[in-house]
Amino acid sequence: MKYISTRGNAPELSFAEAMLTGLARDGGLYVPKKIPTMSQDDIAALAGQSYEDIAFHVMKPFIGDCFTDEEFKGIIARAYEGFRHTARAPLVQMGPNHYLLELFHGPTLAFKDFAMQLIGQLFQFELERRKERVTIVGATSGDTGSAAIEAFRGLENVDVFILFPHGRVSDIQRKQMTTPDDANVHALALEGDFDDCQARLKDMFNDFDFRDGVKLAGVNSINWARVLAQVVYYFSSAVSLGAPHRKVSFTVPTGNFGDIFAGFIAKQMGLPIDRLVIATNQNDILHRTMETGACTKAGVTPSISPSMDIQVSSNFERALFFAYEKDGDAVSKLMEDFADGSFTISQGAMEWLREQFDSGRASEEETKATITSEYATTGEVLCPHTAVAVKVANENLSTETPMITLATAHPAKFPDAVEEAMGARPVLPPHMADLMEREERQCKVPNQLALLETIIKDRIAAR
Numbered sequence: 001m002k003y004i005s006t007r008g009n010a011p012e013l014s015f016a017e018a019m020l021t022g023l024a025r026d027g028g029l030y031v032p033k034k035i036p037t038m039s040q041d042d043i044a045a046l047a048g049q050s051y052e053d054i055a056f057h058v059m060k061p062f063i064g065d066c067f068t069d070e071e072f073k074g075i076i077a078r079a080y081e082g083f084r085h086t087a088r089a090p091l092v093q094m095g096p097n098h099y100l101l102e103l104f105h106g107p108t109l110a111f112k113d114f115a116m117q118l119i120g121q122l123f124q125f126e127l128e129r130r131k132e133r134v135t136i137v138g139a140t141s142g143d144t145g146s147a148a149i150e151a152f153r154g155l156e157n158v159d160v161f162i163l164f165p166h167g168r169v170s171d172i173q174r175k176q177m178t179t180p181d182d183a184n185v186h187a188l189a190l191e192g193d194f195d196d197c198q199a200r201l202k203d204m205f206n207d208f209d210f211r212d213g214v215k216l217a218g219v220n221s222i223n224w225a226r227v228l229a230q231v232v233y234y235f236s237s238a239v240s241l242g243a244p245h246r247k248v249s250f251t252v253p254t255g256n257f258g259d260i261f262a263g264f265i266a267k268q269m270g271l272p273i274d275r276l277v278i279a280t281n282q283n284d285i286l287h288r289t290m291e292t293g294a295c296t297k298a299g300v301t302p303s304i305s306p307s308m309d310i311q312v313s314s315n316f317e318r319a320l321f322f323a324y325e326k327d328g329d330a331v332s333k334l335m336e337d338f339a340d341g342s343f344t345i346s347q348g349a350m351e352w353l354r355e356q357f358d359s360g361r362a363s364e365e366e367t368k369a370t371i372t373s374e375y376a377t378t379g380e381v382l383c384p385h386t387a388v389a390v391k392v393a394n395e396n397l398s399t400e401t402p403m404i405t406l407a408t409a410h411p412a413k414f415p416d417a418v419e420e421a422m423g424a425r426p427v428l429p430p431h432m433a434d435l436m437e438r439e440e441r442q443c444k445v446p447n448q449l450a451l452l453e454t455i456i457k458d459r460i461a462a463r
């Protein structure tokens with residue numbers, strides 16, 4: 001199994017190499033050269049298996065011979081043992097043909113734990129085998145950062161630096177990142193928005209002196225392993241509703257496009273997915289692109305679903321690579337145009353994208369109204385990101401095909417927005433009950449590449 005860059009000009013890598021490399025050296029994102037498929041019998045055989053066993057069968061074809069079966073099973077077992085729900089990703093029925101897939105039972109209460117706990121284990125295994133150390137730099141709009149810190153804190157051979165947008169994450173998200181006191185954890189509040197954080201991260205990858213000097217690694221969905229781990233819950237949930245004998249659809253609250261791209265991979269593997277629906281908040285570049293074919297930056301407006309306050313949606317590049325029939329030059333040209341603010345997708349590529357994805361948008365008022373109404377009718381307390389998706393899912397329900405909406409975060413991560421909408425404050429689970437009393441280590445940093453690189457190098461040298 002080999003991985004190739006979306007820009008067509010970087011070395012082909014194995015799974016482990018692609019995982020440790022992060023961004024391809026031509027600035028692109030790694031994707032499998034050929035997507036493995038599962039037969040209908042293979043998929044049917046997943047019914048009734050544990051989440052860990054499903055994870056093994058779904059991910060195994062992607063890792064080639066990088067890990068033995070026993071090694072990989074051990075890695076998966078350790079990744080999910082800290083989840084607070086035995087099903088790991090339980091389904092809750094919302095209506096006659098509508099289900100919520102609860103992805104917030106991991107240690108940091110967001111779907112990021114599914115992939116981050118796994119790659120934490122994969123990195124540890126691979127770095128120990130190679131006797132290497134790395135510097136992880138991550139960009140976050142709130143959830144990736146805490147999940148990465150939780151997965152890598154305390155490790156000797158890893159430093160983890162997280163860039164988050166100053167003042168634009170919830171208090172709980174910020175505290176999750178600034179209160180761990182491990183020497184290898186560095187939470188940096190950048191003066192800018194998430195797109196600035198992600199742009200500086202990619203700049204660091206494209207600065208080869210810095211990249212090679214600090215042995216830079218990435219744990220954003222830039223990293224293929226992140227996307228792969230997220231493919232698993234599409235299988236586990238679809239199979240529990242009758243796949244492959246019955247089709248299912250998914251609505252996915254979308255920002256950086258990693259989660260819904262994982263759904264696309266599941267469909268390419270043979271999972272009978274009818275519709276994949278992109279749900280955006282008021283930062284709706286993806287919805288506008290799907291409607292018009294023009295991908296135009298419009299600036300980020302802070303919302304009550306802050307983790308989706310994104311305009312430069314990193315993984316959309318992976319979808320474009322497939323839409324342009326794996327033409328790396330075409331993708332490079334689009335990305336060059338986007339650096340100037342906008343690109344236009346060809347008619348053929350747009351038709352392909354519309355065959356794969358539907359889209360919808362929720363305004364701030366619609367998001368709040370959905371939290372209020374779903375609580376009243378179903379008793380479910382939704383986080384604002386999930387509410388965006390539920391609003392869009394409700395517009396796409398069908399009597400034939402069950403709709404699964406991804407519930408990506410625990411409502412208690414966004415208590416102010418939830419309380420405003422439903423009049424009661426959601427409570428953090430016991431392991432985080434004292435979070436707001438814990439002492440923070442704050443570090444505000446400017447949105448300047450050279451200064452950021454200096455801070456990172458100095459902190460590593462001081463360890």
Ligand SMILES: Cc1ncc(COP(=O)(O)O)c(C=O)c1O
Nearest residue numbers: 143254255256257258259307408
């Ligand atoms: C709670 C939550 N929901 C949805 C999203 C959007 O997911 P993606 O960036 O994979 O599209 C994010 C951020 O990634 C998130 O943290």
Ligand SMILES: N[C@@H](CCOP(=O)(O)O)C(=O)O
Nearest residue numbers: 140141142143144220221307
């Ligand atoms: N919403 C994310 C943004 C980063 O996404 P990633 O999937 O590329 O890590 C966050 O919460 O940080």
